[in-house]
Amino acid sequence: MDENVASALCYLFSFITGILFLVLEPYNKNKAIRFHAFQAIFFGVGVIVLQIAFSIVFSILRTVLPISMWMLVSMISLIMSLCFLAVWIFLMYKAYNREHFKIPIIGDLAEKQA
Numbered sequence: 001m002d003e004n005v006a007s008a009l010c011y012l013f014s015f016i017t018g019i020l021f022l023v024l025e026p027y028n029k030n031k032a033i034r035f036h037a038f039q040a041i042f043f044g045v046g047v048i049v050l051q052i053a054f055s056i057v058f059s060i061l062r063t064v065l066p067i068s069m070w071m072l073v074s075m076i077s078l079i080m081s082l083c084f085l086a087v088w089i090f091l092m093y094k095a096y097n098r099e100h101f102k103i104p105i106i107g108d109l110a111e112k113q114a
Contacts, residue, residue: 001027003030003032003033003098004095004096004097004098005096006021006027006030006033007032007033007036007095007096007098008036008092008093008095008096009021010033010036010037010039010040010095011036011040011043011088011091011092011095012092014040014041014043014044014047014088015040015041015044015045016044017037017040018036018037018038018039018040018041018044019037019041021033021034021036021037022034022037022038022041031114032098032100032114034113034114035100035110035111035114036091036095036110037114038109038110038113038114039091039102039103039106039107039110040091041110042103042106042109042110043087043088043091043103043106046106047084047088050080050084051081051084054077054080058073058076058077061073087103091103
């Protein structure tokens with residue numbers, strides 16, 4: 001498998017494929033694939049943590065806010081989810097095109113690990 005395809009596939013199922021590419025023998029020696037695998041792991045875990053935190057906050061807001069404001073909270077939640085999806089697709093696109101794109105905080109951590 002080509003390096004760019006393996007790099008893009010690191011993001012496919014978030015931290016699951018990231019860990020898989022760190023374990024598989026020919027790919028765990030490649031520095032670019034290792035970078036994308038670590039970035040996929042950190043991004044996936046970060047998204048899960050943020051989704052849980054925002055779910056708790058939005059649940060509290062739904063109990064406090066009147067029913068008329070629930071739609072606003074739901075719209076914000078939907079927009080956040082779409083932003084996470086857009087970043088995920090963007091990362092796969094950049095990895096496939098052999099571009100070394102770093103997410104601001106996560107990318108530095110991934111680069112140190114790779």
